[in-house]
Amino acid sequence: MTMTDAEAEPKAPSRLSASKVLGVIAGLAVVSTLALWWLGSLPEEPDFTVGRVVFGNIPELVVAMFYVIVAVFLGVSIGMFAQRARNWERGTWESRSGDYKRRLHRFLEGMSMRTVMEDRAAGMMHAMIYYGFIVLFIGTVILEIDHLLPVQFKFLHGVFYEGYSAVLDAAAVVYLTGIAWAVVRRYIVKPWRIRTKTRPEDAWILFVLAAIGITGLATEAARIALVGQPSFEKWSFLGYPLSFLIPQASASGVHLVFWISHVVAFVAFLVILPVTKLRHMVTTPADLALSARDRPKGAMREVPNLMEATDIESIGAATVAEFTWKQLFDTDACTICGRCTSVCPANITGKPLDPREIILKLGTVASMTATPPQSPPVGVDAAITVTSDNVFQLITPEELWSCTTCRACDQICPADIEIVDKILDMRRYLSLMEADF
Numbered sequence: 001m002t003m004t005d006a007e008a009e010p011k012a013p014s015r016l017s018a019s020k021v022l023g024v025i026a027g028l029a030v031v032s033t034l035a036l037w038w039l040g041s042l043p044e045e046p047d048f049t050v051g052r053v054v055f056g057n058i059p060e061l062v063v064a065m066f067y068v069i070v071a072v073f074l075g076v077s078i079g080m081f082a083q084r085a086r087n088w089e090r091g092t093w094e095s096r097s098g099d100y101k102r103r104l105h106r107f108l109e110g111m112s113m114r115t116v117m118e119d120r121a122a123g124m125m126h127a128m129i130y131y132g133f134i135v136l137f138i139g140t141v142i143l144e145i146d147h148l149l150p151v152q153f154k155f156l157h158g159v160f161y162e163g164y165s166a167v168l169d170a171a172a173v174v175y176l177t178g179i180a181w182a183v184v185r186r187y188i189v190k191p192w193r194i195r196t197k198t199r200p201e202d203a204w205i206l207f208v209l210a211a212i213g214i215t216g217l218a219t220e221a222a223r224i225a226l227v228g229q230p231s232f233e234k235w236s237f238l239g240y241p242l243s244f245l246i247p248q249a250s251a252s253g254v255h256l257v258f259w260i261s262h263v264v265a266f267v268a269f270l271v272i273l274p275v276t277k278l279r280h281m282v283t284t285p286a287d288l289a290l291s292a293r294d295r296p297k298g299a300m301r302e303v304p305n306l307m308e309a310t311d312i313e314s315i316g317a318a319t320v321a322e323f324t325w326k327q328l329f330d331t332d333a334c335t336i337c338g339r340c341t342s343v344c345p346a347n348i349t350g351k352p353l354d355p356r357e358i359i360l361k362l363g364t365v366a367s368m369t370a371t372p373p374q375s376p377p378v379g380v381d382a383a384i385t386v387t388s389d390n391v392f393q394l395i396t397p398e399e400l401w402s403c404t405t406c407r408a409c410d411q412i413c414p415a416d417i418e419i420v421d422k423i424l425d426m427r428r429y430l431s432l433m434e435a436d437f
């Protein structure tokens with residue numbers, strides 16, 4: 001009888017997989033965005049006394065290119081998440097269904113930044129960027145909805161428009177302040193756990209996020225300059241004063257350039273979202289929702305009956321396929337914050353163990369041996385090469401045996417990543433398959 005540890009796990013109940021669902025969503029996103037283009041061309045665009053003309057000053061050809069480009073890159077972005085999901089599915093099956101009330105509660109805690117807020121300064125900075133971004137995004141969605149509605153149902157004018165302008169400018173202040181704070185923290189204050197994992201992609205992420213905010217604000221100012229600074233636009237308390245920096249004669253060209261730059265920045269965001277650690281905007285709340293499970297935290301997976309299984313291939317985890325899909329998903333949900341390392345007694349006392357590195361090394365092996373290869377959880381040194389799907393080419397037994405299993409790392413992790421679980425599965429492999437303990 002041949003049996004692997006994976007066979008001790010229940011099998012996947014159906015053929016519906018995350019990668020297939022995401023693939024369908026990617027297709028729907030493309031079709032829906034193109035449909036918005038067509039729907040938006042149906043209603044007339046009235047010129048309210050207090051309000052704005054959507055796509056005012058934007059040539060029809062540029063509007064068409066906007067919808068097509070956003071549709072394509074939205075599909076590409078979600079499609080790249082589907083590719084990553086295929087990589088998670090290399091792992092063995094484990095059930096994370098049921099207990100939905102608790103999962104929803106944990107998901108909402110993730111969305112509300114509660115777990116990140118346990119580190120006040122970092123939490124506040126993240127919350128300013130995240131909430132600022134969400135409010136600005138909702139503002140864009142409201143603008144699009146109003147654009148699609150028949151004239152008699154349009155609501156984005158008058159007092160509502162004035163309040164809308166003020167809220168969005170306030171969100172821009174919060175968002176850009178959060179980004180400035182992040183730049184200072186990462187490149188000037190440089191706390192150890194951030195400094196040791198700062199990579200070029202961090203600069204790109206901050207650059208793209210800042211570009212979205214700055215070009216959005218500049219577009220707003222140029223639009224107000226273009227329409228002659230009517231007094232109701234004072235509710236846009238940032239855009240209005242900035243509009244006086246733009247000469248009336250060149251406002252049309254300046255507005256078009258900033259508008260296109262804003263779209264380019266958003267498309268860049270769609271591209272870097274799945275391929276850089278920025279993906280944790282999506283994966284961390286999902287990981288929190290998936291954290292509740294049948295076996296208690298710290299309890300090991302069951303092993304096959306060693307008395308009956310006489311020809312065992314492998315027990316524990318050494319190759320990517322011997323981890324569960326959730327353990328692989330964890331590596332994409334890691335925010336690289338290093339909180340786990342900062343509380344690890346083994347690391348603090350100089351033992352050769354860094355729990356963050358355990359997660360990143362597993363993620364690196366999994367992503368580099370994917371078909372097609374995926375970007376690792378965070379940029380790795382060029383000197384590091386991965387030649388097979390065995391994690392022990394990057395993780396040493398000394399690291400794993402340095403763990404005290406105190407679970408301080410699991411407890412502090414803002415993404416609910418189960419670090420000890422993976423360490424124990426790898427130690428089980430070393431003990432039972434390699435007699436290395």
Ligand code: SF4
Pocket residue numbers: 340343344345346347353355402403404405406407408409410419420
């Ligand atoms: S469980 Fe192990 S890795 Fe986690 S904090 Fe304790 S010693 Fe460190």
Ligand code: SF4
Pocket residue numbers: 333334335336337338339340341355356359412413414415416417419
């Ligand atoms: S495992 Fe958790 S605590 Fe450790 S770096 Fe990743 S997100 Fe942070």
